[in-house]
Amino acid sequence: MVVLPFSTEILQFFYNFRHSSGTQPITNFFISMTTIGSIVGYFALVLIIYWCIDKKLAYKTILLLFIGAVLNIVLKDLIANPRPYVSNNTYQEKWGVPGTAAKAKLATQYSTPSGHAQLSGTFYTYIFAKFQNRWVKVFSVLMVLLIGISRPYLGVHYLEDVILGWIIGILTAVVFLKYENKLNNIKISIDRRLILYGSVLVPLLVVAGVAVILGPKLKYEDIATYMGLISGLIPALMLERSSINFIPKTGIRNQVIKVLIGIPVAYIILEGLKPIFLLIAPDLSILGFLLRYLRYLIFALTVGYLLPLLFVKLNLSLQESKN
Numbered sequence: 001m002v003v004l005p006f007s008t009e010i011l012q013f014f015y016n017f018r019h020s021s022g023t024q025p026i027t028n029f030f031i032s033m034t035t036i037g038s039i040v041g042y043f044a045l046v047l048i049i050y051w052c053i054d055k056k057l058a059y060k061t062i063l064l065l066f067i068g069a070v071l072n073i074v075l076k077d078l079i080a081n082p083r084p085y086v087s088n089n090t091y092q093e094k095w096g097v098p099g100t101a102a103k104a105k106l107a108t109q110y111s112t113p114s115g116h117a118q119l120s121g122t123f124y125t126y127i128f129a130k131f132q133n134r135w136v137k138v139f140s141v142l143m144v145l146l147i148g149i150s151r152p153y154l155g156v157h158y159l160e161d162v163i164l165g166w167i168i169g170i171l172t173a174v175v176f177l178k179y180e181n182k183l184n185n186i187k188i189s190i191d192r193r194l195i196l197y198g199s200v201l202v203p204l205l206v207v208a209g210v211a212v213i214l215g216p217k218l219k220y221e222d223i224a225t226y227m228g229l230i231s232g233l234i235p236a237l238m239l240e241r242s243s244i245n246f247i248p249k250t251g252i253r254n255q256v257i258k259v260l261i262g263i264p265v266a267y268i269i270l271e272g273l274k275p276i277f278l279l280i281a282p283d284l285s286i287l288g289f290l291l292r293y294l295r296y297l298i299f300a301l302t303v304g305y306l307l308p309l310l311f312v313k314l315n316l317s318l319q320e321s322k323n
Contacts, residue, residue: 004079004081004112004158004160006081006084006112006158006159006160006161007158007159007160008084008085008158010152010159011084011094011152011155011158011159014096014152014153014154014155015094015096015155018096018153027096027153027154030096030146030149030150030153030154031096031097031098031150031154033146033147033149033150034097034116034147034150034151034154036143036147037116037119037120037143037147037150038116039069039225040270042065042119042123043266043270043303044263044266045123046058046061046062046065047262047263047266047303048259048263049061050248050303050304051248051258051259051262051307051308051311051317052248052249052250052255052258052259053248053249054248054249055248057130059237060126060176060180060183061123061126061127062233063183064122064123064126064172064173064176065119065122065123066226066229066230067122067172067176068118068119068122068123068169068172069115069119069222069226070226071118071168071172072113072115072118072119072165072168073222075112075113075168076109076110076111076112076113076115077110077219079110079112079113080110081110081111081112081161082110082111083106083107083109083110083111083156083157084111084155084156084157084158085155086107091103091106091107091155092104094155095154095155095156096153096154096155096156097154097156105218106156108218108219109218109219111156111157111158111161112158112160112161112164113161113162113164113165113168114148114151114157114161114162114164114165115165116147116148116150116151116157116162116165117144117147117148117151117157117161117162117163117164117165117166117169118165118166118168118169118172119169120143120144120147120148120166120169121144121148121165121166121167121168121169121170121172121173122169122170122172122173122176123169123173124140124141124143124144125140125144125169125170125173125174126173126176126177127140128140128141129173129177144166148162148165148166149162192238195234195238196234196235196238199230199231199234199235200231200235200297203227203228203230203231203293204227204231204290204293206223206227207223207224207227207228207289207290207293208286208289208290210223210224210289211224211286211289211290212286216283216284216285216286216288216289217284218284220289221283221289221292224289224290224292224293224296225292225293225296226296227293227296228292228293228294228295228296228297228299228300229296229297229299229300231293231297231300232296232297232298232299232300232301232304233300233301233304235301235305236300236301236303236304236305236306237304237305239305240304240305240308240309244305244308244309244312244319245319245320246308246311246312246317246318246319246320247317247318247319247320248317250316250317250318254315254316254317257314257316258311258316258317261307261310261311261316262303262307262311265302265307266299266302266303266307269298269299269302269303270295270296270299273295273298273299274295277291277292277294277295
């Protein structure tokens with residue numbers, strides 16, 4: 001672990017501001033921006049794209065976010081710079097995020113670069129490039145700025161973390177945009193059953209291997225998360241394409257209903273299973289890691305296949321002709 005000589009002056013300014021009279025609404029706003037910039041926020045946006053706008057765009061967005069998330073994990077472990085106020089153990093006082101337990105969990109994670117800033121730069125740069133609507137572009141720029149600024153405002157990242165995250169995130173999106181058309185030309189001649197079995201077994205073995213060999217540590221939880229998503233999404237998208245093949249675009253009424261049904265169901269699956277699985281095993285155990293993997297697998301299978309099937313059954317989406 002190396003403590004980089006980043007400045008805390010802006011963090012102290014924000015700390016003083018947060019403790020000034022009448023600033024709680026602003027703090028609540030930036031807490032909401034941090035939540036929107038978390039993995040849950042991106043889930044919601046990608047699902048809306050998948051269910052209502054363009055399935056292929058959703059596939060690519062998922063791949064891009066996965067690349068960005070893995071890159072951030074690798075960079076944080078390589079740089080190994082602790083978060084502000086962790087080294088002197090004053091983070092419980094200095095940070096503006098709610099919850100003592102949440103702060104303690106966050107303190108175990110490295111700081112540089114900011115994952116929120118990096119993924120916002122990646123995601124919203126891609127959205128900025130793919131949509132020609134002026135308001136979508138304005139919204140994308142604002143979200144990058146607000147999500148990034150929320151991190152030093154709450155004291156959990158140095159400003160340098162955010163700037164570095166923005167640079168890496170935007171560059172990731174630019175490179176992806178340059179080469180994404182080549183993804184359409186990739187032909188996979190592997191047996192479908194092998195892909196289906198492999199997409200479940202390989203990530204499962206990765207999670208089990210990490211939990212057994214490296215230990216079920218907090219910093220490895222994201223591996224269980226991403227492996228579960230892979231194991232659920234690949235079969236879900238393959239099954240959807242072969243047996244449903246729904247058309248995302250439809251009337252505004254049906255689009256609203258799909259979102260009003262889909263987002264709560266997705267949230268209930270993701271968060272509702274969590275306390276149930278905690279009754280079986282704690283998060284930081286080998287079984288807990290496997291249950292985390294299973295929870296995200298079920299979530300991905302539900303949003304990628306079962307909900308589109310429901311939308312078709314309810315006549316909220318049409319199916320493409322097989323001819």
